[in-house]
Amino acid sequence: MSAPHMDPDEFRRAGHAVVDWIADYWTTLGQRPVTSADPPGALAAALPAAPPTAGEPVEAVLADLDALVTPRLTHWQHPGFFGYFPANTSGPSVLGDLVSSGLGVQGMLWATAPACTELETVMLDWLAGLLDLPQRFRSHTRGGGVIQDSASSATLVATLAALHRASGGRWRDHGVDRRYRAYTSTHGHSSIEKAARIAGLGGEGVRAVEVDPDTQAMRPDALRAAIEADRAAGDLPAIVVATIGTTSSTAVDPLPQIGAICAEYGIWLHVDAAYAGAAAVCPELRWSHAGLEYADSYCFDPHKWLLTGFDCDAFWVADRSELIEALTVMPEFLRNAATESGAVIDYRDWQVPLGRRFRALKLWFVLRWYGVEGLRAHIRRGVALAARFAERVRADDRFELAAPHPFSLVCFRLRVGAELDAVNADLLARVNGTGRVHLTHTRVGDRYTLRLAVGSPQTAEAHVDEAWRLLDEAATDLLGKG
Amino acid sequence: MSAPHMDPDEFRRAGHAVVDWIADYWTTLGQRPVTSADPPGALAAALPAAPPTAGEPVEAVLADLDALVTPRLTHWQHPGFFGYFPANTSGPSVLGDLVSSGLGVQGMLWATAPACTELETVMLDWLAGLLDLPQRFRSHTRGGGVIQDSASSATLVATLAALHRASGGRWRDHGVDRRYRAYTSTHGHSSIEKAARIAGLGGEGVRAVEVDPDTQAMRPDALRAAIEADRAAGDLPAIVVATIGTTSSTAVDPLPQIGAICAEYGIWLHVDAAYAGAAAVCPELRWSHAGLEYADSYCFDPHKWLLTGFDCDAFWVADRSELIEALTVMPEFLRNAATESGAVIDYRDWQVPLGRRFRALKLWFVLRWYGVEGLRAHIRRGVALAARFAERVRADDRFELAAPHPFSLVCFRLRVGAELDAVNADLLARVNGTGRVHLTHTRVGDRYTLRLAVGSPQTAEAHVDEAWRLLDEAATDLLGKG
Numbered sequence: 013m014s015a016p017h018m019d020p021d022e023f024r025r026a027g028h029a030v031v032d033w034i035a036d037y038w039t040t041l042g043q044r045p046v047t048s049a050d051p052p053g054a055l056a057a058a059l060p061a062a063p064p065t066a067g068e069p070v071e072a073v074l075a076d077l078d079a080l081v082t083p084r085l086t087h088w089q090h091p092g093f094f095g096y097f098p099a100n101t102s103g104p105s106v107l108g109d110l111v112s113s114g115l116g117v118q119g120m121l122w123a124t125a126p127a128c129t130e131l132e133t134v135m136l137d138w139l140a141g142l143l144d145l146p147q148r149f150r151s152h153t154r155g156g157g158v159i160q161d162s163a164s165s166a167t168l169v170a171t172l173a174a175l176h177r178a179s180g181g182r183w184r185d186h187g188v189d190r191r192y193r194a195y196t197s198t199h200g201h202s203s204i205e206k207a208a209r210i211a212g213l214g215g216e217g218v219r220a221v222e223v224d225p226d227t228q229a230m231r232p233d234a235l236r237a238a239i240e241a242d243r244a245a246g247d248l249p250a251i252v253v254a255t256i257g258t259t260s261s262t263a264v265d266p267l268p269q270i271g272a273i274c275a276e277y278g279i280w281l282h283v284d285a286a287y288a289g290a291a292a293v294c295p296e297l298r299w300s301h302a303g304l305e306y307a308d309s310y311c312f313d314p315h316k317w318l319l320t321g322f323d324c325d326a327f328w329v330a331d332r333s334e335l336i337e338a339l340t341v342m343p344e345f346l347r348n349a350a351t352e353s354g355a356v357i358d359y360r361d362w363q364v365p366l367g368r369r370f371r372a373l374k375l376w377f378v379l380r381w382y383g384v385e386g387l388r389a390h391i392r393r394g395v396a397l398a399a400r401f402a403e404r405v406r407a408d409d410r411f412e413l414a415a416p417h418p419f420s421l422v423c424f425r426l427r428v429g430a431e432l433d434a435v436n437a438d439l440l441a442r443v444n445g446t447g448r449v450h451l452t453h454t455r456v457g458d459r460y461t462l463r464l465a466v467g468s469p470q471t472a473e474a475h476v477d478e479a480w481r482l483l484d485e486a487a488t489d490l491l492g493k494g
Numbered sequence: 495m496s497a498p499h500m501d502p503d504e505f506r507r508a509g510h511a512v513v514d515w516i517a518d519y520w521t522t523l524g525q526r527p528v529t530s531a532d533p534p535g536a537l538a539a540a541l542p543a544a545p546p547t548a549g550e551p552v553e554a555v556l557a558d559l560d561a562l563v564t565p566r567l568t569h570w571q572h573p574g575f576f577g578y579f580p581a582n583t584s585g586p587s588v589l590g591d592l593v594s595s596g597l598g599v600q601g602m603l604w605a606t607a608p609a610c611t612e613l614e615t616v617m618l619d620w621l622a623g624l625l626d627l628p629q630r631f632r633s634h635t636r637g638g639g640v641i642q643d644s645a646s647s648a649t650l651v652a653t654l655a656a657l658h659r660a661s662g663g664r665w666r667d668h669g670v671d672r673r674y675r676a677y678t679s680t681h682g683h684s685s686i687e688k689a690a691r692i693a694g695l696g697g698e699g700v701r702a703v704e705v706d707p708d709t710q711a712m713r714p715d716a717l718r719a720a721i722e723a724d725r726a727a728g729d730l731p732a733i734v735v736a737t738i739g740t741t742s743s744t745a746v747d748p749l750p751q752i753g754a755i756c757a758e759y760g761i762w763l764h765v766d767a768a769y770a771g772a773a774a775v776c777p778e779l780r781w782s783h784a785g786l787e788y789a790d791s792y793c794f795d796p797h798k799w800l801l802t803g804f805d806c807d808a809f810w811v812a813d814r815s816e817l818i819e820a821l822t823v824m825p826e827f828l829r830n831a832a833t834e835s836g837a838v839i840d841y842r843d844w845q846v847p848l849g850r851r852f853r854a855l856k857l858w859f860v861l862r863w864y865g866v867e868g869l870r871a872h873i874r875r876g877v878a879l880a881a882r883f884a885e886r887v888r889a890d891d892r893f894e895l896a897a898p899h900p901f902s903l904v905c906f907r908l909r910v911g912a913e914l915d916a917v918n919a920d921l922l923a924r925v926n927g928t929g930r931v932h933l934t935h936t937r938v939g940d941r942y943t944l945r946l947a948v949g950s951p952q953t954a955e956a957h958v959d960e961a962w963r964l965l966d967e968a969a970t971d972l973l974g975k976g
Contacts, residue, residue: 017584019585020517020518027510027516027588028509028510031510034505035502036502038505039502052608052837059613063623067865068862073863084608085599085609085610086606088597100598103499103505105595106592106595107509107512109595110513110588117570118570125568126530126536126567126568127530127565138544141544142544142545161643162849165846168692172691183694185698186698187670187690187699189670202848203848208669210650211693212695214665214671323849341688341691344935344937365647369805380545380549380550381552381555383546383549383550385547453827
C-alpha cells in the first residue's frame with residue numbers, strides 16, 4: 013500500500029538542478045532565436061502518445077525540455093523580445109512563486125490560509141501607495157485590492173459589480189432581464205467585449221466610442237452622445253471602461269472628463285491600466301493617472317511591466333461591498349466562524365474561481381528585493397530605451413512615428429504610399445525572420461503599424477540599437493537607402 | 495540609467511536557498527500545528543505600511559516568512575490536513591512549475607509560445623487516456639482538452655458554450671435576451687450558481703434538483719420534471735451539470751439516465767468530477783464514470799487529488815468549435831499567420847482570461863516522474879486510508895457514517911438526539927483545536943456532518959489513526975465512553 017513520493021532530500025537535489033537550469037537558460041537567452049521556425053505540430057509529433065507506466069527521473073524530463081520544448085518557444089524574457097506588451101519576470105518573482113508552490117496553500121477564505129489573505133491585502137495597499145492611488149482604494153476604507161489572474165478577469169468582475177449596481181440589486185437573482193450597455197474606446201482591449209459577452213450583454217452590448225485622431229484617446233463628447241442615445245432607446249448604461257495605455261498605442265483616455273460624465277449619469281467607471289499602470293511608480297509619470305479619483309475600480313498588471321511573473325493583476329474597488337454582493341455564494345461546506353464574524357476578507361468573493369494560489373508572495377519578494385528605487389529605475393530604463401529608439405525613427409525620413417510614446421512602446425511605420433500595409437507587413441516579417449528580435453503590429457488610424465515594446469530586464473541599449481539596425485537594413489532592402 | 499536586476503549567479507545562490515527552505519518546510523510539516531490560532535489581523539499588524547525604499551536581500555524575506563507568515567497559515571500539505579478536498583502537490587509538480595516561472599512565456603496564442611500550446615494538448619490527451627475518457631474528448635477528434643484554473647471556470651465556460659448552442663448562436667451578439675435554465679443537484683457545487691450568475695441567468699436561473707436520500711445523487715425523474723416545468727413556462731433549458739463526487743459526500747450522479755435525458759431534450763451536459771475524476775486512473779474505480787459518453791464537457795482537478803499544484807483543472811469538450819465560437823474575439827494586435835491558417839489551437843479562446851502560464855509543464859513532470867503505476871498507487875492509498883478510518887467509525891456505536899465513501903472522503907457524525915448539530919460542531923471544534931488535525935463539515939440529509947478527506951502525500955496510517963484517536967477522546971469527553 014505504499015505510494016513512493018519524492019522525499020525532501022531528492023527534492024533538494026533535483027530542485028538545485030532545476031534552479032541551475034533556469035540560471036543557465038537566462039544566461040544563454042540572448043544567443044537563442046527569439047521565436048521558433050518549426051511548423052505547427054512539431055512538438056506534438058515528437059512526444060509519445062501516453063505517459064510512461066513506471067516513473068522516470070527529473071533529469072530525463074530536463075533533457076527533453078532542452079531537446080524538444082525550449083527550441084519551440086517564443087522567448088518572452090529574451091532581450092530582443094519587443095512584442096505585444098512585456099510579460100517580464102525577475103529572479104525575486106520566481107523565488108516568491110517557488111515558495112508559493114512549496115507551501116501549496118489555498119487562500120479561498122481567510123480561514124483556509126490567513127496569511128495568504130492578509131499578505132495580499134497588505135501588498136495591494138503597498139502597491140496603492142507605490143502608485144499613489146486614491147485613498148478610497150486602500151483597505152482601511154470601504155475599498156480594497158485583490159489579485160486577479162489578468163486584466164481580462166478584472167474587467168469581467170467590474171462589469172458584474174456594475175450590473176449589480178445598475179440593476180439596484182435585481183441582477184443577482186434575476187440576471188440580465190433588460191438591455192445594459194458597456195462603453196469603451198475603439199482602442200479598448202478585446203477583453204472588454206469578451207467580458208460583456210460572458211456577462212450576457214452580447215457583443216452588441218458594447219459601444220465602441222470614437223477616439224481623437226491625434227491622441228488615439230476616447231472622445232468625451234462621443235461618449236456622452238452614445239450614453240444619451242442608449243438612454244433614449246431605453247437601454248441602461250452600466251459601465252464605462254477607460255484605458256490608461258491602450259494596447260495599440262498606449263493612448264491615455266481623458267479620465268477627468270470621462271469620470272465627470274460617469275458621475276453625472278451614475279455609471280460605474282472601470283479604469284484599465286494593465287500595462288501603463290506600472291509607470292505610476294515614478295512620480296514624473298503620474299500625470300497619466302489624473303482623474304483616477306472618479307474610478308469605481310482600477311487595475312494594472314505587475315506581470316506586464318513590474319517584474320512579477322504572470323499571473324498577477326492588481327485590481328482595486330472603491331466599494332468592496334458591491335463586488336462581494338455581486339459574487340458571493342455561501343454553501344454549507346465553506347461556512348466558518350471567521351467569515352461569520354465579518355472581521356475578515358474572503359477573497360473568493362472578489363473573483364470568478366473559488367480556489368486561489370498564494371500569489372502575494374511573489375509581489376512581496378519583488379517589492380522588497382527591488383525596493384521603491386529599484387522599481388523606479390526599471391520603469392525609467394524602459395521609457396529611456398523607447399525614447400532612444402523613437403529618436404532613431406524620427407531621424408530617418410523613410411519612417412514615421414504613428415502615435416505618441418509616453419511609456420515604453422513605440423508605434424511606427426514606413427512612410428509609403430498605396431502599398432503601406434503590405435510593405436510594413438513585409439518589413440515586420442523580415443526583421444522577425446532574423447530570429448534576433450520579435451516585434452508585433454497593430455492598426456493605428458486604420459493603417460498597419462509596427463510596435464516595439466521594451467520591458468525585459470535583460471534588454472539594454474545594444475538590443476534596441478540592434479532592432480533599429482535590422483529595421484534600417486530591411487527598409488533599405490525594401491525601399492532603397494534612406 | 496542602470497536598473498540592477500538579480501543576475502543568474504545570485505539567482506542560483508538564492509534559488510538553492512529557497513529550494514532548501516521548501517525541503518525543510520516539508521520535513522518539519524508534521525510537527526507544526528495544522529492551523530493558526532492567531533486572530534484576524536495579526537499578520538497585517540506585523541508588517542510595515544509601505545515597501546522599503548532600497549532593496550533587501552532574499553534572506554531578509556525568508557526570515558520574515560518564517561517569523562511572520564508560516565505560523566499564520568493553514569498547512570494544506572500537512573499529513574493531518576483532512577479538510578475540504580485535498581489540494582495536494584508534489585516535488586515533481588513544484589519543479590515543473592518552477593521551470594514555467596523561469597521561462598516566463600505567455601501561451602495565449604499558439605504563435606506566442608508554440609510548445610506551451612502543444613505540450614498542453616498532448617498532456618490533456620495523456621490524461622484522457624489515463625482516465626480512459628471517451629474518444630470524443632481527444633484532440634484528434636472534434637473535441638479536445640485545455641487547462642482551466644479551476645472547476646469553477648470550467649463550469650462557467652461550459653455554461654457559456656451551452657448558451658451559445660441553446661440560442662442557435664444568437665447569444666453571442668444579443669446576450670441573454672430570454673430566460674435560460676441550468677440544472678444541478680441540491681449538492682451541486684456553489685460554483686454552478688456562481689457561473690449562472692456571472693453568465694447573466696441570475697440565481698433563479700439554476701434549478702436545484704432533488705437527490706436520492708440514500709445515495710445523495712441526483713434523481714433523474716426530478717430532473718425530467720424540472721425540465722418539463724420550465725419548458726411549459728416558456729423557459730429554455732440550456733445546461734445540466736452532473737457531478738461525479740459531490741463536495742459534501744462524493745455522491746455520483748447517475749450519468750447514464752441523466753445523459754439520456756439531456757440527449758432527448760438537446761441540453762448541454764457538463765460533468766463536474768473536480769475531486770473524484772482522479773479516481774479513474776484506477777480501472778477498478780472507473781465505474782464512477784459510466785455514462786460519460788453522453789457528456790458535452792467534463793472536468794477534473796489534477797490539483798486536488800493528482801499531485802499537481804493549484805491551479806490545474808483539466809477540462810474537455812466534445813466539440814471545440816462551439817466553445818471557441820462562444821469565446822473568441824480577434825483584435826488586430828493578436829492577428830497572426832498561424833491563427834489564420836486554421837492549423838493551430840489558440841487556447842485564449844477556450845477560457846476567460848487572455849494570458850496563460852505554461853501549466854502543462856507541471857503535469858508533464860508529474861506524469862513522467864510518477865508514471866501510471868505511481869499515480870494509481872497514490873489514489874489506492876487514499877482510498878485505503880479512508881476505508882481504514884471508516885472502519886473505525888463503523889465499529890463504534892456512538893458514531894455513524896452519513897454517506898457511502900467510494901473515494902477518499904468519509905462523512906460521519908455522532909449519533910445523538912435533539913442536539914445533534916451542536917454536539918457534532920463541538921466535536922469538530924475540539925479535535926481541530928488540538929492543532930494536530932484539521933477536518934471540515936457539511937450538511938448531509940440536512941444534518942451537521944463531519945468530513946475527513948485523505949489526500950496529502952505525507953498522510954500515512956498513523957495520521958489517520960491519530961485523527962480517530964482524537965475524535966474518540968473528544969467523543970468520550972462529550973458523551974462518556976462508547
